[in-house]
Amino acid sequence: MRASFLLSKVLRGLVTLLLAVTFAFLVLRVSGDPVTLMLPDDTPPDIIERYREIYGLDRTLPEQYLRYVGGLLNGDFGYSFRDGRPALDVVLERVPQTLVLGTAGFLITSLVGIGAGIVAALKRGTPVDLAAMGFAVFGHSMPNFFFGIVMILLFAMTWRVLPSSGTGSFAHLIMPAVTLGIGGAGSIARFTRSSMLEVLHQPFMRTARAKGLKPARRVILHAVPNAAIPVITVLGLRLGGIVAGAVVVETVFAWPGVGQLLVTAVAQRDLAVVQTIVLLVALTMVLVNFLVDVVYGWLDPRMARAGKETA
Amino acid sequence: MSGGELVLTDIVRLYGGGWFGRHAPVRAVDGVSLRLEPGKTLGIVGESGSGKSTLGRIAAGIEVPTSGRVLLNGKPYAPMGSAAWRRERASIQVIWQDPSRALDPRMPIGGQIEEAMAAHRMLDRAGRLARVGELLELVGLGGLGHRYVHQLSGGQQQRAVIARALSLAPQIVVCDEAVSALDVSVQAQIINLLNDLKARFAISYLFISHDLGVVRHISDSVAVMREGRIVETGDAQAVFSAPRHPYTKALLAAVPAATPAERRAREALSRMETA
Numbered sequence: 156m157r158a159s160f161l162l163s164k165v166l167r168g169l170v171t172l173l174l175a176v177t178f179a180f181l182v183l184r185v186s187g188d189p190v191t192l193m194l195p196d197d198t199p200p201d202i203i204e205r206y207r208e209i210y211g212l213d214r215t216l217p218e219q220y221l222r223y224v225g226g227l228l229n230g231d232f233g234y235s236f237r238d239g240r241p242a243l244d245v246v247l248e249r250v251p252q253t254l255v256l257g258t259a260g261f262l263i264t265s266l267v268g269i270g271a272g273i274v275a276a277l278k279r280g281t282p283v284d285l286a287a288m289g290f291a292v293f294g295h296s297m298p299n300f301f302f303g304i305v306m307i308l309l310f311a312m313t314w315r316v317l318p319s320s321g322t323g324s325f326a327h328l329i330m331p332a333v334t335l336g337i338g339g340a341g342s343i344a345r346f347t348r349s350s351m352l353e354v355l356h357q358p359f360m361r362t363a364r365a366k367g368l369k370p371a372r373r374v375i376l377h378a379v380p381n382a383a384i385p386v387i388t389v390l391g392l393r394l395g396g397i398v399a400g401a402v403v404v405e406t407v408f409a410w411p412g413v414g415q416l417l418v419t420a421v422a423q424r425d426l427a428v429v430q431t432i433v434l435l436v437a438l439t440m441v442l443v444n445f446l447v448d449v450v451y452g453w454l455d456p457r458m459a460r461a462g463k464e465t466a
Numbered sequence: 467m468s469g470g471e472l473v474l475t476d477i478v479r480l481y482g483g484g485w486f487g488r489h490a491p492v493r494a495v496d497g498v499s500l501r502l503e504p505g506k507t508l509g510i511v512g513e514s515g516s517g518k519s520t521l522g523r524i525a526a527g528i529e530v531p532t533s534g535r536v537l538l539n540g541k542p543y544a545p546m547g548s549a550a551w552r553r554e555r556a557s558i559q560v561i562w563q564d565p566s567r568a569l570d571p572r573m574p575i576g577g578q579i580e581e582a583m584a585a586h587r588m589l590d591r592a593g594r595l596a597r598v599g600e601l602l603e604l605v606g607l608g609g610l611g612h613r614y615v616h617q618l619s620g621g622q623q624q625r626a627v628i629a630r631a632l633s634l635a636p637q638i639v640v641c642d643e644a645v646s647a648l649d650v651s652v653q654a655q656i657i658n659l660l661n662d663l664k665a666r667f668a669i670s671y672l673f674i675s676h677d678l679g680v681v682r683h684i685s686d687s688v689a690v691m692r693e694g695r696i697v698e699t700g701d702a703q704a705v706f707s708a709p710r711h712p713y714t715k716a717l718l719a720a721v722p723a724a725t726p727a728e729r730r731a732r733e734a735l736s737r738m739e740t741a
Contacts, residue, residue: 362568456614
C-alpha cells in the first residue's frame with residue numbers, strides 16, 4: 156500500500172515537471188528571438204543566421220523540443236547563450252545563496268506568523284490581538300520592494316548599522332531575510348489565528364479544560380496540532396516558492412541568488428538558463444508537496460488512513 | 467469513589483444585555499435551587515432554551531453563575547482556571563452530547579484517558595496504562611485504546627467519553643444530553659452502562675435531557691425547568707405519573723404514545739378534559 160502511494164506521487168510529480176518544462180519552452184520561443192536580442196542591432200543577417208544554427212534555433216519547433224527533452228533525459232540542460240557554460244552549472248552555483256536567504260525568510264515567516272497567530276487567538280479581542288492583526292495586515296499589504304527600500308534608507312543610510320546590499324556576512328542577511336519573511340508572516344498569522352479560533356471552540360477543547368489539563372498543555376498538545384493542518388498547506392506553498400520567490404527581494408538587495416539570475420536570464424532570452432530554473436522551481440514544488448502530504452498524515456490520523464485505504 | 471453531594475442555591479445566570487444595557491439581559495437561569503444527593507441521579511428536563519445546559523455547566527463548575535452558590539460536599543468551587551480549580555475537576559466530570567467532537571481527533575482514545583489521569587498525578591505511567599485498559603474493558607471497549615475517534619461508532623465514542631470521565635474517579639458526573647446524539651438501541655445500552663456504573667461506584671449523576679423517557683428510566687428524582695426556573699420537582703415516579711404543574715403535563719403529553727391504544731386513551735382523556 157505504501158509503495159503504490161509513493162509510486163503514484165512520483166508519477167504525478169514527473170508529469171508536473173514535464174508540463175512545466177514544456178510550458179517554459181513554448182512561451183520563451185514564441186515571445187522573441189534570443190539571437191537578435193543578444194547581438195548588436197547592426198549585425199549582418201548572415202551572422203545572425205550562423206548563430207541561430209549554432210544554438211539549433213533554425214530547426215522546427217517540434218524538433219527543437221524533442222532534442223531538448225532528449226538532452227534533459229541524458230542530463231544535458233543546454234548551454235547558456237551568455238557565457239557558453241553549461242546552464243546547470245550557471246544555475247546551481249546560485250542555489251546556495253538563494254537557499255540561505257530563502258530558509259532565513261521562511262523561518263521568519265513561520266516563527267513570527269505562527270507565533271503571532273496563536274497569541275492573537277488566545278488573547279482574542281484584547282489589545283494584543285489587535286496589535287498582532289494590525290502587524291499582520293501591515294506585513295501582508297506592504298509591497299516588499301517598498302519595504303526593502305525603506306529598510307535600506309533607515310538601517311543602511313540613516314543609522315548605518317547594516318550593509319545595504321550584497322552578501323558575505325550575517326549582517327548582510329538580516330534585511331533581505333526580514334523583508335522576505337515579514338510579508339508571509341502576515342498571512343500566516345491570519346491563517347493561524349482563524350484556524351486556532353475554530354479549534355479552540357471545539358467541544359474537545361472544553362473537554363480538555365473540564366478534565367483539568369493545564370492551559371499550556373491544552374494549547375500545545377490539543378489546539379495547535381489540530382489548527383496546524385490548514386496552516387501547513389499555506390506554509391508548504393511558501394516553502395515550495397523558496398527558490399523562485401525571492402526575485403524582487405534579491406534584486407533590491409543585490410543578493411546574488413537564483414531570483415536575480417532569473418531576471419537577467421529572461422531579459423536576455425537566455426533560454427537554457429531560464430528553462431533550467433523553471434525545472435528547478437517545479438522540482439522543489441513537487442518535493443515540498445510530497446513533504447506536506449507526509450506531514451498531513453502525521454498531523455491528522457484520519458488523512459493517513461484515507462491515504463492507505465485508497466492507495 | 468463515593469457519591470458527592472452537590473447543593474445549588476439561588477443560582478442566577480444572565481447573558482448579554484448589550485453595551486450600556488440597551489437590551490434586557492437574558493435570564494438563562496433564574497433563581498434555581500437544587501440538591502443532588504450522594505449516589506442518586508437527579509434528572510433535569512425541559513425544552514430547549516429552558517436553561518438546563520447552562521445550569522449543568524454551572525453545577526460542573528466550568529461556568530460561573532451571576533449570583534448564587536454552588537457547594538460540592540459543603541465547599542464552594544475555587545476561582546475558575548486556578549490550580550485548585552483544576553484539581554477539583556477530578557471530583558466532578560461532564561459527559562457532553564456529541565461524543566465525536568468531545569474527543570481530540572488526533573489522539574488515540576487511550577491516550578486521552580491516560581492524559582486526564584496524568585494531569586491529576588494519579589498513579590505512575592505503568593499504573594495509568596493498566597487503569598486505562600481496565601476502564602476500557604469496563605465500558606466494553608477492551609483492547610481498543612489505540613483507536614482514534616473516527617475509527618469508533620457513535621456508541622463506542624460515547625463509551626470512550628464515559629471511560630475518560632470515570633478515569634478520574636469522580637463523585638459526580640454531569641450528563642448533558644449524554645445520549646441524545648445516539649440512536650435508540652444504543653441509547654439504551656449507554657443508559658444501562660451508566661446505571662451499572664452508578665451502582666458499582668456510587669456516583670451521583672446530574673442527568674440533563676429533553677427526552678422524558680430517558681430521564682424517567684434513569685432518575686431517582688426530577689426537576690422540570692422552564693425559562694430558567696424550576697416549575698416542579700420531586701420523586702421521579704411521582705412527577706411522571708401525577709404531574710402537578712401544567713407545563714409538566716404539557717411536556718408529558720408531547721411525548722409520542724408508544725402504542726395506538728395508549729394514544730386513543732390519551733385522546734379520550736383530553737376530550738373529557740375539554741368537554
